[in-house]
Amino acid sequence: MKIEFSEIDRDLDKIEGMNGLKYAMAVAVAGRLNLLAVGKPGCGKTLVLQCMPQLLPNLSDEEKVTTDRLYSLAGMNYKDNHRPFRMPHQTCTIEGACGGGANCHPGEISLAHNGVLFLDEAAEFRSSVLQMLRVPLETHQITLSRAGRTTVYPARFQLVMATNPCPCGNYGVKDRICLCSARSLEQYWNKFSAPLLDRVHIMWNNEDADFYPNLTVKELRGLIKTAYEMQIERGEFNGNLTDPSKYEKIASTLSESAKKILDVEINHNNWSSRRIQNIVKTARTIADMHGWSEINDFAINDALNLRTESALDVL
Ligand SMILES: [Zn+2]
Known part of the structure; x- marks a missing residue:
């Protein structure tokens, strides 16, 4: 494609x-x-x-x-x-x-x-x-x-x-x-x-x-293109993953230190397992945008920022 x-x-x-x-x-x-x-x-x-x-x-x-x-x-x-x-x-x-x-x-x-x-x-x-x-x-x-x-x-x-x-x-x-x-x-x-x-x-x-820095359409498209290529190669888009074994596969790409960062947040927040999965899918996507095989510290931190709920403590 x-x-x-x-x-x-x-x-x-x-x-x-x-x-x-x-x-x-x-x-x-x-x-x-x-x-x-x-x-x-x-x-x-x-x-x-x-x-x-x-x-x-x-x-x-x-x-x-x-x-x-x-x-x-x-x-x-x-x-x-x-x-x-x-x-x-x-x-x-x-x-x-x-x-x-x-x-x-x-x-x-x-x-x-x-x-x-x-x-x-x-x-x-x-x-x-x-x-x-x-x-x-x-x-x-x-x-x-x-x-x-x-x-x-x-x-x-x-x-x-x-x-x-x-x-x-x-x-x-x-x-x-x-x-x-x-x-x-x-x-x-x-x-x-x-x-x-x-x-x-x-x-x-x-x-x-x-x-965040100001990224142009050209730059954003480049990141999206890389992510599409990575996911097409794996066979499924992160947002469409419903099969638990496929989710486990992307979760297994978390680096040791990224896993530690995520664990600290999980211990501080009362997140459902679905919310945790959403963060991992977001982090995997960010790694895909850069063509990284591993979900590293940058990707997990970025994904956690995109879950900002500070203005929404009513949830
Ligand atoms: Zn109001």
Whole structure:
């Protein structure tokens, strides 16, 4: 598979700052990992994430056949080689998200197959839609039943969500006061639910914004290309790994000292085994971006930074 990129009508290089989110987005693309961006209103997170297609490698010929077919079933034409990037509106219904209706058409999650499903202002989506995502994120497909007929559509998408830290937008933001009650804050985050958040590999929040150097699209694409090559050689993308034996294989590439760094963090935090796996998959992706066979100290520390939850102690 030849790894190529296409130009889009947006340009990440034209956005100043937001280096942390640009990097987090590139890591997510590189490993097909799920990403949640938390930031105050107007910080630019949506602008950056809308440039994600610029970093997505084109579909392979085989993937293109499936995408063409899914779009034609939905009554649409998919003309180019871009990896799908779907951005449904917050009013999206369950049927619109997973498919169905009289003709049992594919929904947004299938139109995003082999690409990205981007939920901007994710907390504004119906809880039922957010909760529905959990199963296809695991099984990479969706089963639709209607009038005794069952249809299975592929739905292996990368989930990207953007949201404010709280209803007023100021929670955890430096020099700002959050006016939300503890109860409304809890209700806000409950909408996402722990099982859905457990499937998010990378979490970014605007307080760590300028910790990272400013990498250009060309540089980010280079890192993504290397990561794709490494993973294609292994046979699976880190974000799509569900088989425990395959996970063990990537976990076994942690160096002795990286393992020690991770163990210290595990002892300090009450992480579920899924969260630990998410960190290891992120660290493996960072190592892949550099072509390293081992997950070294740099990769594990970088992955731990991308799990910043300081603004989210409500979780
Ligand atoms: Zn607030």
